[in-house]
Amino acid sequence: MTPRIRTLALACATAALAAPLLTVPAQASPTPPRTGFEESEGARWTSQPEEQRFLAAVDKASDRVSVSRIGRTKQDRPLQLVRVGAREAATTVLLICSQHGDEPSGREACLSTIRDLAHAKDGRTRDFLRHTTLLVVPTANPDGRAADTRGNSDGVDINRDHLSLATAEARATAAVIRDHRPDVIYDLHEYGATPKYYDKDLFDLWPRNLNTDEAVHKEAQTLSKAYVRPAAEADSYTTGTYGIWTDPVTGEPVKQTAGDGQERILRNMSGIKHAAGLLIESRVDPLTDAEKKDEALNNRRRVASQISALGGLFAYTGERRADLERATGAARVEGFRDRGPVYVGGADNDPAEPAEIIADPPCGYRLTAAQYADIKDELALHGVRVKRQKSGAYVPLRQSARALVPLLLDERAAYRMVTARPDMSC
CATH class of the missing domain: 3.40.630.10 (Zn peptidases)
Incomplete structure (x- = not known):
């Protein structure tokens, strides 16, 4: 000092x-x-x-x-x-x-x-x-x-x-x-x-x-x-x-x-x-x-x-x-590069098991209208960017909150809010 x-x-x-x-x-x-x-x-x-x-x-x-x-x-x-x-x-x-x-x-x-x-x-x-x-x-x-x-x-x-x-x-x-x-x-x-x-x-x-x-x-x-x-x-x-x-x-x-x-x-x-x-x-x-x-x-x-x-x-x-x-x-802009794995388990002193690593994350997740209605307020509070669609909503990974998105929406995440459909079309 x-x-x-x-x-x-x-x-x-x-x-x-x-x-x-x-x-x-x-x-x-x-x-x-x-x-x-x-x-x-x-x-x-x-x-x-x-x-x-x-x-x-x-x-x-x-x-x-x-x-x-x-x-x-x-x-x-x-x-x-x-x-x-x-x-x-x-x-x-x-x-x-x-x-x-x-x-x-x-x-x-x-x-x-x-x-x-x-x-x-x-x-x-x-x-x-x-x-x-x-x-x-x-x-x-x-x-x-x-x-x-x-x-x-x-x-x-x-x-x-x-x-x-x-x-x-x-x-x-x-x-x-x-x-x-x-x-x-x-x-x-x-x-x-x-x-x-x-x-x-x-x-x-x-x-x-x-x-x-x-x-x-x-x-x-x-x-x-x-x-x-x-x-x-x-x-x-x-x-x-x-x-x-x-x-x-x-x-x-x-x-x-x-x-x-x-x-x-x-x-x-x-x-x-x-x-x-x-x-x-x-x-x-x-x-x-x-x-x-x-x-x-x-x-x-x-x-x-x-x-x-x-x-x-x-x-x-x-x-x-x-x-x-x-x-x-x-760190706040890194998510826009949309690269690298996302971890749904492990810690800095406990290496993640293979099943706890999303090695090739999707482009984003698709929510039904009902799913989006259930969690839209929480997504907004987290600052997660969402694109509204007629069928519900699309949550891209390319955003500042990239790592948070799968923790909220992926079926492999232990504490997810909903199980959304991954979009692999990118």
């Missing part, structure tokens, strides 16, 4: 409850609002009414921030998108916070980050925000957060719905990705430890789906290994690869328990949609006797570790901006 970006990273990685994310002069006015979590010193999580008041106050106080509604849940709670920084910057970063309602630490980190960036006065932050559009969905699962449940009000795991888009929550996220085309999608979660084998302070993982463009995949791994993990480790947090158990003595992998390449998960869909995706997971379980005795202390550590990792994300965005934009920009 350059000294300037390293300084920004270190500022971002400071503990949220002890100091603001970025330097804010003491004389700054008006006084920045605080979350319910901060007001209680970690004794409780920020309530949804408190979140609404907090975001309204930040929006009113800063012209760097705008808050908009991108949907409503089944229980009529608002799904909101917060923009911080330039409206039309070349680099766009999207934070998706607390898709799982019972994993609140990422949400708290997102809320305090919004506030701290909005109120920061130093030149480094101003320069960073001039060149970056930071988009934040502070609570991606409001109904689940209200009930403290993993799923939404129907019990659906939103992070398994980024292909079918059956939930209001996943549909809202898909629309944001389609409309804003983020270069990075950073997905904040928490996990339960299995001591000795799986008990780091933070785990992360990039898109493993084999349809991720090679350069985008490389950028996602660079974000993880050269920025997010070092930033967290500089603050004495331990890090590792999500889903991989390791031998406590040798550090060698023992088995994989999660983190595959299935396309329904946002981490993987991020890569398919040409963004450097990264999943981040903070440890829920207390680490020390003091944390076992004091739940608030444990909660503060969970949130502070997420903020530390965000420092690495911001450092990466500043330092590798040109490389990132080059990778995502090239």
Whole structure:
């Protein structure tokens, strides 16, 4: 990292409850609002009414921030998108916070980050925000957060719905990705430890789906290994690869328990949609006797570790901006060349079987009128280009979303929405 970006990273990685994310002069006015979590010193999580008041106050106080509604849940709670920084910057970063309602630490980190960036006065932050559009969905699962449940009000795991888009929550996220085309999608979660084998302070993982463009995949791994993990480790947090158990003595992998390449998960869909995706997971379980005795202390550590990792994300965005934009920009146009296989299985650490490779993809897929009526809204939310026909619709592969099309429509895809007829006439 350059000294300037390293300084920004270190500022971002400071503990949220002890100091603001970025330097804010003491004389700054008006006084920045605080979350319910901060007001209680970690004794409780920020309530949804408190979140609404907090975001309204930040929006009113800063012209760097705008808050908009991108949907409503089944229980009529608002799904909101917060923009911080330039409206039309070349680099766009999207934070998706607390898709799982019972994993609140990422949400708290997102809320305090919004506030701290909005109120920061130093030149480094101003320069960073001039060149970056930071988009934040502070609570991606409001109904689940209200009930403290993993799923939404129907019990659906939103992070398994980024292909079918059956939930209001996943549909809202898909629309944001389609409309804003983020270069990075950073997905904040928490996990339960299995001591000795799986008990780091933070785990992360990039898109493993084999349809991720090679350069985008490389950028996602660079974000993880050269920025997010070092930033967290500089603050004495331990890090590792999500889903991989390791031998406590040798550090060698023992088995994989999660983190595959299935396309329904946002981490993987991020890569398919040409963004450097990264999943981040903070440890829920207390680490020390003091944390076992004091739940608030444990909660503060969970949130502070997420903020530390965000420092690495911001450092990466500043330092590798040109490389990132080059990778995502090239990936978005590659589909128009319409060449190469499409994978319906496998992962970057699990080679696809022959049956999982569409070696000679069709020119496109033909949908009947009934099929198209069933999924036309989802195709539009994904940004898939469709040609209407009297008999239904034709979905060509020659488009930016080339790899996504077979995952939605091919009979060989495990999570397809419909089985469409392949067109091999080209």
